[in-house]
Amino acid sequence: MSDSLPQPLAPPSRILMGPGPSDTHPRVLSALGAPTVGHLDPFFLKTMNEVQAMLRELFQTKNEMTLAVSGTGSAGMETCVVNLIEPGDKVVVGVNGVFGGRMKDVFERAGADVLAIERPFGEVFSADEVAAAVQQHSPKVVGLVHAETSTGALQPLEEIAKIVHDAGGLLLADCVTSLGGLPVKVDEWGLDAVYSGTQKCLSCPPGLAPVTFSPKAVAAMDARTTKVASWYLDMSMVRNYWTDSSRAYHHTAPINMNYGLHEALRLALEEGLEERFARHRHNHLALRAGLEALGIEYAVEEANRLPMLNAVKIPDGIDDAGVRSQLLNEFGIEIGAGLGPMKGKTWRIGLMGDSSSARNVLLFLAALGKCLADQGSATQSGAGVAAANAFYSN
Amino acid sequence: MSDSLPQPLAPPSRILMGPGPSDTHPRVLSALGAPTVGHLDPFFLKTMNEVQAMLRELFQTKNEMTLAVSGTGSAGMETCVVNLIEPGDKVVVGVNGVFGGRMKDVFERAGADVLAIERPFGEVFSADEVAAAVQQHSPKVVGLVHAETSTGALQPLEEIAKIVHDAGGLLLADCVTSLGGLPVKVDEWGLDAVYSGTQKCLSCPPGLAPVTFSPKAVAAMDARTTKVASWYLDMSMVRNYWTDSSRAYHHTAPINMNYGLHEALRLALEEGLEERFARHRHNHLALRAGLEALGIEYAVEEANRLPMLNAVKIPDGIDDAGVRSQLLNEFGIEIGAGLGPMKGKTWRIGLMGDSSSARNVLLFLAALGKCLADQGSATQSGAGVAAANAFYSN
Numbered sequence: 001m002s003d004s005l006p007q008p009l010a011p012p013s014r015i016l017m018g019p020g021p022s023d024t025h026p027r028v029l030s031a032l033g034a035p036t037v038g039h040l041d042p043f044f045l046k047t048m049n050e051v052q053a054m055l056r057e058l059f060q061t062k063n064e065m066t067l068a069v070s071g072t073g074s075a076g077m078e079t080c081v082v083n084l085i086e087p088g089d090k091v092v093v094g095v096n097g098v099f100g101g102r103m104k105d106v107f108e109r110a111g112a113d114v115l116a117i118e119r120p121f122g123e124v125f126s127a128d129e130v131a132a133a134v135q136q137h138s139p140k141v142v143g144l145v146h147a148e149t150s151t152g153a154l155q156p157l158e159e160i161a162k163i164v165h166d167a168g169g170l171l172l173a174d175c176v177t178s179l180g181g182l183p184v185k186v187d188e189w190g191l192d193a194v195y196s197g198t199q200k201c202l203s204c205p206p207g208l209a210p211v212t213f214s215p216k217a218v219a220a221m222d223a224r225t226t227k228v229a230s231w232y233l234d235m236s237m238v239r240n241y242w243t244d245s246s247r248a249y250h251h252t253a254p255i256n257m258n259y260g261l262h263e264a265l266r267l268a269l270e271e272g273l274e275e276r277f278a279r280h281r282h283n284h285l286a287l288r289a290g291l292e293a294l295g296i297e298y299a300v301e302e303a304n305r306l307p308m309l310n311a312v313k314i315p316d317g318i319d320d321a322g323v324r325s326q327l328l329n330e331f332g333i334e335i336g337a338g339l340g341p342m343k344g345k346t347w348r349i350g351l352m353g354d355s356s357s358a359r360n361v362l363l364f365l366a367a368l369g370k371c372l373a374d375q376g377s378a379t380q381s382g383a384g385v386a387a388a389n390a391f392y393s394n
Numbered sequence: 395m396s397d398s399l400p401q402p403l404a405p406p407s408r409i410l411m412g413p414g415p416s417d418t419h420p421r422v423l424s425a426l427g428a429p430t431v432g433h434l435d436p437f438f439l440k441t442m443n444e445v446q447a448m449l450r451e452l453f454q455t456k457n458e459m460t461l462a463v464s465g466t467g468s469a470g471m472e473t474c475v476v477n478l479i480e481p482g483d484k485v486v487v488g489v490n491g492v493f494g495g496r497m498k499d500v501f502e503r504a505g506a507d508v509l510a511i512e513r514p515f516g517e518v519f520s521a522d523e524v525a526a527a528v529q530q531h532s533p534k535v536v537g538l539v540h541a542e543t544s545t546g547a548l549q550p551l552e553e554i555a556k557i558v559h560d561a562g563g564l565l566l567a568d569c570v571t572s573l574g575g576l577p578v579k580v581d582e583w584g585l586d587a588v589y590s591g592t593q594k595c596l597s598c599p600p601g602l603a604p605v606t607f608s609p610k611a612v613a614a615m616d617a618r619t620t621k622v623a624s625w626y627l628d629m630s631m632v633r634n635y636w637t638d639s640s641r642a643y644h645h646t647a648p649i650n651m652n653y654g655l656h657e658a659l660r661l662a663l664e665e666g667l668e669e670r671f672a673r674h675r676h677n678h679l680a681l682r683a684g685l686e687a688l689g690i691e692y693a694v695e696e697a698n699r700l701p702m703l704n705a706v707k708i709p710d711g712i713d714d715a716g717v718r719s720q721l722l723n724e725f726g727i728e729i730g731a732g733l734g735p736m737k738g739k740t741w742r743i744g745l746m747g748d749s750s751s752a753r754n755v756l757l758f759l760a761a762l763g764k765c766l767a768d769q770g771s772a773t774q775s776g777a778g779v780a781a782a783n784a785f786y787s788n
Contacts, residue, residue, distance in 0.1 A: 005663055006444040008421075009653055011429050012437050021649060024430040027402075032650055033427035035405050036418040036599045038728045043406050050400040070601070071465045071626060074645040078626045106625045199646055205430045207464070207601055207648035229623050231500045232465060232472045249733075251468040252593055254601035255415060256426055257651065259403055269399055334432045339643075 014328075015360055018336035019149045019309060020177065021199035021206050022352035024260075028204050031263035032256050039253045047262055048242060048253070054265035058179055058202075058273070059194060059212045061186035067242040068261055069209040069233065070254050073176040073197030076209025078106055079233040080172050080193040084141050084217060086226050087111030092133045092169075093143040094118075094125050098150035098339045099174055103143045110229060115139070121341050122151045122300045122311065127159040134167045140220070141170045141193075147178035149200075150339040152311030152348065153304045154182070161190035170217055176200060179210065180268050181280040181308040181352060192217040198257075201280070201308055203353030204264035207257045264353075280307045283356045287349065290365035294372065299346045308356065310349040311342065315377065320344050323371045331367040408722075409754055412730035413543045413703060414571065415593035415600050416746035418654075422598050425657035426650050433647045441656055442636060442647070448659035452573055452596075452667070453588060453606045455580035461636040462655055463603040463627065464648050467570040467591030470603025472500055473627040474566050474587040478535050478611060480620050481505030486527045486563075487537040488512075488519050492544035492733045493568055497537045504623060509533070515735050516545045516694045516705065521553040528561045534614070535564045535587075541572035543594075544733040546705030546742065547698045548576070555584035564611055570594060573604065574662050575674040575702040575746060586611040592651075595674065595702055597747030598658035601651040658747075674701045677750045681743065684759035688766065693740045702750065704743040705736065709771065714738050717765045725761040 016023045037044050048067075055066050069079045081103070085091065091112040093104045096119035107114050115137040119125055125144065134142065142164045146155055157173055164171045170192035175184045181201030186194055192214040199206035213221070213235070221235060228234040232251065240248040268276060284307035288298070291312060299311040314320050320337065324347070327333040336348035351361070410417045431438050442461075449460050463473050475497070479485065485506040487498045490513035501508050509531040513519055519538065528536065536558045540549055551567055558565045564586035569578045575595030580588055586608040593600035607615070607629070615629060622628040626645065634642040662670060678701035682692070685706060693705040708714050714731065718741070721727040730742035745755070 005660055006448065006656070008660065009425055009428055009441060009656055011431050011653075012435075014429065014431050014435065016430065016432060018432055020646060021430050021432060024650070029427040029429065029650075031403055033423040034403055035408065035423065036410065036415050036593075037405050037408050038410060038412055038415060039600070041406075041408065041722075041728065047403060054400065071469065072645050072648060075465065075626045078624065102625065109621055109623055109625055197646070199430075205648065205650040206433070206646040207651050227503055229503055230472065231496065231503055232469045251466050252414060252591070252600040254466060254599065254651070255593075256418070256423075256599040256654075257601050257648070259405075260650075262400070262403055266399055266402065328435075334435065 013332050015333045015363070016355050017350050017360060017364055018334045019348045019350055020197065020352060022201070022203050022350060022355040024205050025203050025264065025267055025354045027267060028260045028263045032205070032260040034256070034259050036255050039255060040247060040249065044255060045247060047258060051258060051262050051265065052242065054269060055210050055212070057269055058265065059184055059186045060188065061212050063186065063212045063214055064243055065218055065235070065239055066212040067238070068258060069211050070251065071209055072206045073195065073209050074102070075233065076195030076197065076211050077103060077174060078230065079209065079211055079235065080195050081106045082110050082228050082230045082233055083221050083235045084170065084172065084193060085110040085112045086224055088113060089141070090137055090139045091115070091141050091143065092117065092130070092137050092139040094130070094145065096123055096125065096151065096153065097121050097145060097148035099148055100145045103145070103174065107143065122153055124153050124155045124304050127163060130160045131163045134163060134169065138167065139169050141172050143172040145174040146184065147175060147182065147306050147309065149177045149309055151342065152300045152306045152309045154306050157191065158189040165190055170220060177306065177309055180276065181356070182277060186212055198261055198264065201353045202264045202268060203355070204260045207254060208261050280351065280356050283351045283358065283361050284308070284310065286358065287351060287361045290361065294365070294369060299342065308350060308352045310351065311346050312349065313346055315372070318372060318375050318377065322375065326371045326374065327367055331363070333364055333367055407726050409727045409757070410749050411744050411754060411758055412728045413742045413744055414591065414746060416595070416597050416744060416749040418599050419597050419658065419661055419748045421661060422654045422657045426599070426654040428650070428653050430649050433649060434641060434643065438649060439641060441652060445652060445656050445659065446636065448663060449604050449606070451663055452659065453578055453580045454582065455606050457580065457606045457608055458637055459612055459629070459633055460606040461632070462652060463605055464645065465603055466600045467589065467603050468496070469627065470589030470591065470605050471497060471568060472624065473603065473605055473629065474589050475500045476504050476622050476624045476627055477615050477629045478564065478566065478587060479504040479506045480618055482507060483535070484531055484533045485509070485535050485537065486511065486524070486531050486533040488524070488539065490517055490519065490545065490547065491515055491539060491542035493542055494539045497539070497568065501537065516547055518547050518549045518698050521557060524554045525557045528557055528563065532561065533563050535566050537566040539568040540578065541569060541576065541700050541703065543571045543703055545736065546694045546700045546703045548700050551585065552583040559584055564614060571700065571703055574670065575750070576671060580606055592655055592658065595747045596658045596662060597749070598654045601648060602655050674745065674750050677745045677752065677755050678702070678704065680752065681745060681755045684755065688759070688763060693736065702744060702746045704745065705740050706743065707740055709766070712766060712769050712771065716769065720765045720768065721761055725757070727758055727761055
C-alpha cells in the first residue's frame with residue numbers, strides 16, 4: 001500500500017444545493033481544525049456548556065436536557081425513540097415521506113405498538129387526522145416530521161401538540177431540516193422531544209444531532225422499568241456527562257465536531273434567528289420566481305412548502321440524472337434526486353444555511369436554464385432576470 | 395443571547411497523554427477543515443473507497459466489509475454486537491476492565507444469553523479459561539478486549555481464535571486502543587468482528603469507529619431472522635452505502651470526519667505499520683525507564699502491558715487529582731485517572747499515535763518529577779536522564 005498510497009484529499013469546489021449537507025461556512029471549517037483537547041478538559045466542558053446554551057436559543061427552549069448526540073440526524077431520531085419507548089408502548093406515527101417511514105421503522109425496532117397514519121408524499125396531516133388516531137390508539141408518543149426532507153413539506157405542529165397533550169401523550173418532532181431555517185418553538189408549541197442535524201440550516205458538516213427533551217419527556221425516561229436498548233444513545237448515562245456536575249465519562253465526545261457546531265451556532269445567533277428565517281424565506285421566494293419563469297412546478301402545495309428544501313417536478317422529457325450530472329460537472333452545483341415514489345419525478349433544491357444566498361439562487365437558475373436548453377427545452381430565457389427582480393421587489 | 399454570545403473557541407495548548415483522544419496531527423486538522431461535499435458526490439465515494447482500502451491495511455485483512463461507523467468507538471462496539479446477536483443467542487464475554495464490562499452490558503441489551511468470565515482489573519485471560527467457558531456455553535460469539543484502555547492490559551487473541559472457531563463460534567475483539575499502535579492481524583489471527591476508534595493510535599479526533607467483519611461474520615448477519623435492533627447501526631443497510639455499487643443512501647455520512655480519517659490513515663501507512671509499532675514500543679520502554687527511576691510501578695504484569703497505555707500505581711501519599719491538575723495547568727499535559735476499582739489508585743499515561751514521541755516522554759517525566767517533588771517526594775532526580783539514555787541504548 002505504501003507504494004500506492006492515496007493522494008492527499010483535494011475536494012472539488014462545490015455549491016451544495018441538495019437536501020444536505022449544505023455548504024459549510026469558512027469559520028466553521030476553521031473551527032473544525034482547531035487543536036483537539038480531551039473530553040474532560042475544563043476547556044471542553046465549557047465548550048459543551050456554551051453549545052448547550054446556544055442550542056437552547058435555536059430550539060427556543062429552556063429544556064435542561066438539550067445537547068448534541070454523537071452521531072448524525074438519524075442517530076438523533078433513534079436517540080429520541082429508544083429513550084422514550086419501552087417494548088409494548090403505544091405510538092402514533094405520521095408517514096408522509098421517507099423520514100416518517102424511517103421513524104416508523106425505528107419505533108418498530110424499539111418494540112413499540114405502532115399505529116401509522118399515512119398521507120401521500122408531499123402532503124401533510126391535519127390536526128383532525130392526528131386527533132382521530134390519538135383517540136383510537138391512546139399513544140404514549142406521537143411522532144411527526146416537521147420538515148420532510150424527502151418531499152419538501154412543512155407539517156404544522158402547534159395545534160397537534162395540544163391534542164397530544166390533552167390525551168396525555170408526548171409529541172416527538174423531526175426538525176432535522178427546519179432547525180436554523182424556520183422557527184422551531186419547542187416551549188411555545190409544546191414539543192416534548194426534538195432532534196435535528198448539523199448539516200442542514202446550521203451549515204456545519206454532518207456528524208452531530210442536536211436534541212432537546214421537555215421535563216415531561218425526561219420524566220417518562222426516568223419512569224422506565226427497562227434498560228434503553230442502545231447503550232451508545234442511552235440518555236440516562238449521556239446526560240451525566242452533558243448536564244450533571246459529575247461529568248461522568250460515558251463515551252468520548254467528538255471534540256472537533258463540537259468545535260464546528262459551536263461556531264455554527266455562533267454564526268446563527270450573530271445573524272439573529274428572525275433575520276435568518278427571513279433570509280431563508282426571501283431566497284426561497286426568489287428561487288420560486290425563477291423556477292416559475294422556467295415553467296417548473298413545485299411538488300408541494302404552496303401553503304406547505306419548506307423554504308429551505310424546494311421539491312419540484314422534473315419537466316416532461318427532461319433526463320433527471322443527466323441534468324443533475326451536468327449541474328455538478330459544469331457548474332459544481334449539487335442538487336438532490338427524488339426519494340421513494342418521487343424518485344425520477346422530482347428534484348430537491350436546497351437553500352439551507354450558508355447555501356441560502358442570492359448568488360446561489362441566480363447561479364443555479366442560470367445553470368439550470370442552460371441544462372434544460374441543452375436538452376431541447378426553450379423555456380430558459382429570463383429566469384435569472386425574474387429571480388433578480390424578485391430580490392429587489394420583495 | 396446575541397448580546398452575550400460566547401467568544402470564538404481558542405483551545406489551550408495541550409499535550410494529550412491520557413487514554414485518548416491523543417494529539418491530532420496537524421495534517422489531519424487541516425484535512426478536517428477542507429470544504430464539505432455531498433455524501434453521494436463522486437469525490438466522496440472515491441474518498442470512502444480509499445478509506446476502506448487503507449483501513450484494510452491497518453486491520454491486515456482482505457475483509458470486504460471494512461468501513462468507518464458514523465460514531466465513536468463505543469458505537470463501533472454496539473455495531474458489532476447488535477448486528478451479530480439476535481435475542482437468545484449465546485455469548486461468552488471476558489470482563490477484566492471497564493470496556494469488557496461495557497461489552498457485557500451491550501450484549502445483554504441486545505438480548506444475548508451471556509456467560510461472563512472475569513479477571514481482576516489489569517489481568518488477562520488464558521486460552522484455557524476461554525476454552526472452558528466455550529465448552530460450557532457453546533457461544534455464537536466470544537467477545538474479548540484486545541487492549542483494555544481502562545487497565546493497560548493486552549489480551550493475546552490468536553490461540554483463543556482457534557479455540558472459538560473449533561467450537562463453531564465467532565470472535566469479536568475490541569481493538570479501540572491497539573489499532574495503529576500494535577499489530578491487529580485480523581486475517582492471520584482469525585478475528586471475525588473488530589471495532590476500533592479514531593482518537594487513539596490513529597491520532598484523528600474522536601467521531602468514527604473503524605470496523606471489519608470476516609466473511610463468516612457477514613454470513614451470520616445474512617442468516618438473521620430478526621431485524622437489527624438499531625436502525626442507525628444496521629449493517630445490512632450501511633453496507634449498501636459503503637460497499638455496494640448502488641451506493642444506496644442510508645444516513646448522511648460525517649464528511650469532514652472521514653476527510654480527517656483519510657489523512658490519519660495516510661500518515662500511518664506513510665510511516666509504515668512495523669515502524670509505527672516499533673515507535674510505540676520504543677517510547678513505551680523509554681517511559682518505563684524513566685518511571686522506574688521515579689520509583690513508580692506498573693499496575694500490569696510486564697508480559698501483558700500495552701505500549702500505548704501505561705497504567706501505573708500512584709505512589710503512596712501522593713494526591714491523585716492534585717498531580718493531574720498540576721500537569722494540566724503548569725505543563726498543559728493531560729493524563730488519565732484510573733477507572734472502576736483502579737480509580738484513585740492508578741494513572742493512565744497514553745503514548746498513542748502522534749502523542750508517542752521522545753519529546754513527550756521526556757517532558758512528561760520532567761513535569762511529573764516536579765509535581766512529585768512539590769508533594770514532598772524525593773525520588774524525582776535523574777528521571778529525564780534515565781529516559782534519555784533509554785532512547786539511545788535500545
